[in-house]
Amino acid sequence: MTVNLFPHRSPSTRRGLRAVLATVSVVSLAALTACGGVTASSDSGDASGDLADKRMRMMIPNAAGGGYDLTGRAAVKVMEDEKITGRFEVSNVEGASGTVAMQRLLNEKGSDDLLMTMGLGVVGAVYTNKSDATVDKAVPIARLIEEQEAILVPKDSPFKTVDDFVEAWKADPDKVVVGGGSAPGGPDFLFPMQLADAVGVTPKDVAYVEYDGGGPLTTALLGSKIDVGMSGLGEFEGQIADGSLRVLAVSGEERLETTDAPTLTEEGIDLVFTNWRGVLAPPGIDDATREAYVKAFEEMHDTQAWKDTLEKNGWADNFATGEEFETYLDEQNERVRTTLTDLGLA
Numbered sequence: 001m002t003v004n005l006f007p008h009r010s011p012s013t014r015r016g017l018r019a020v021l022a023t024v025s026v027v028s029l030a031a032l033t034a035c036g037g038v039t040a041s042s043d044s045g046d047a048s049g050d051l052a053d054k055r056m057r058m059m060i061p062n063a064a065g066g067g068y069d070l071t072g073r074a075a076v077k078v079m080e081d082e083k084i085t086g087r088f089e090v091s092n093v094e095g096a097s098g099t100v101a102m103q104r105l106l107n108e109k110g111s112d113d114l115l116m117t118m119g120l121g122v123v124g125a126v127y128t129n130k131s132d133a134t135v136d137k138a139v140p141i142a143r144l145i146e147e148q149e150a151i152l153v154p155k156d157s158p159f160k161t162v163d164d165f166v167e168a169w170k171a172d173p174d175k176v177v178v179g180g181g182s183a184p185g186g187p188d189f190l191f192p193m194q195l196a197d198a199v200g201v202t203p204k205d206v207a208y209v210e211y212d213g214g215g216p217l218t219t220a221l222l223g224s225k226i227d228v229g230m231s232g233l234g235e236f237e238g239q240i241a242d243g244s245l246r247v248l249a250v251s252g253e254e255r256l257e258t259t260d261a262p263t264l265t266e267e268g269i270d271l272v273f274t275n276w277r278g279v280l281a282p283p284g285i286d287d288a289t290r291e292a293y294v295k296a297f298e299e300m301h302d303t304q305a306w307k308d309t310l311e312k313n314g315w316a317d318n319f320a321t322g323e324e325f326e327t328y329l330d331e332q333n334e335r336v337r338t339t340l341t342d343l344g345l346a
Contacts, residue, residue: 051292052085060091060116062097071119074309082299082305085296114282116280118279121182123333128183142294147274148274149273150232155246162269166199170201178207181213188231194339204342222239297321
């Protein structure tokens with residue numbers, strides 16, 4: 001069917017008007033393209049194009065204010081402010097220590113606008129919750145930060161060194177009560193279990209008490225309800241500074257500039273353990289989309305704004321993308337699976 005766009009014009013006049021409109025359309029399209037009005041990426045477009053105009057989603061696998069939340073929102077802010085990506089919609093998906101969010105990520109197979117922050121706690125949680133939503137089924141994008149764990153004791157503890165603690169622990173594990181700020185599967189739980197295995201204590205024999213974060217753990221240490229605490233240092237700075245808590249050792253490859261304590265390897269213990277956080281994408285995205293995401297986080301990592309964010313939050317820079325992060329994630333997944341399986345928790 002032919003539609004007459006100009007019913008009251010003569011044929012010659014109609015042809016002339018059509019030519020003028022065609023010319024205007026071409027000029028308008030060229031102008032839009034030149035000023036960025038038309039790009040390879042739109043709000044619903046392919047993430048393999050320019051991400052600067054693409055609306056994105058960032059899923060956080062815990063409540064607002066938690067470690068994953070702080071990390072995810074900090075990364076999003078830098079990428080938005082630096083015009084690396086378009087705006088993000090950030091959502092907190094709580095449940096089963098990150099397992100609910102992990103399952104939701106896997107359910108969005110092929111979604112090219114979704115990312116999720118995660119870390120060691122999520123790796124462990126999916127096993128302790130008997131879930132099939134394991135991290136090896138998602139697409140690794142970037143590892144962002146890490147935090148060392150520490151062995152903490154009250155100032156009047158009989159354990160003056162790591163050797164003192166390990167000697168007593170090996171002699172009678174039941175009498176040395178260890179506390180942490182994580183549920184089974186979380187970093188404060190995994191660290192003492194892997195440390196026990198490294199020094200010759202059977203992990204199942206560890207007397208572990210779970211606390212809901214650093215505050216209750218600090219109270220337990222200062223009140224002598226437990227003998228040793230194992231956790232990240234961020235929430236204990238005041239007590240360490242005033243001398244009410246002492247740090248026997250830290251768990252990373254190198255000493256921390258902010259803490260006068262040796263590493264475990266310096267003390268002759270063959271273990272390096274860090275709590276880390278990174279970003280995953282759903283399965284089924286294409287290679288170009290993954291490369292675009294990796295590039296975006298690499299650009300973010302190189303900004304002064306991200307360096308300032310690391311310093312402000314006391315986070316250690318442990319950035320990795322591509323094959324390096326994928327290999328690391330596979331190793332972490334297997335190590336956690338083995339530890340929790342041996343404990344009968346996976």
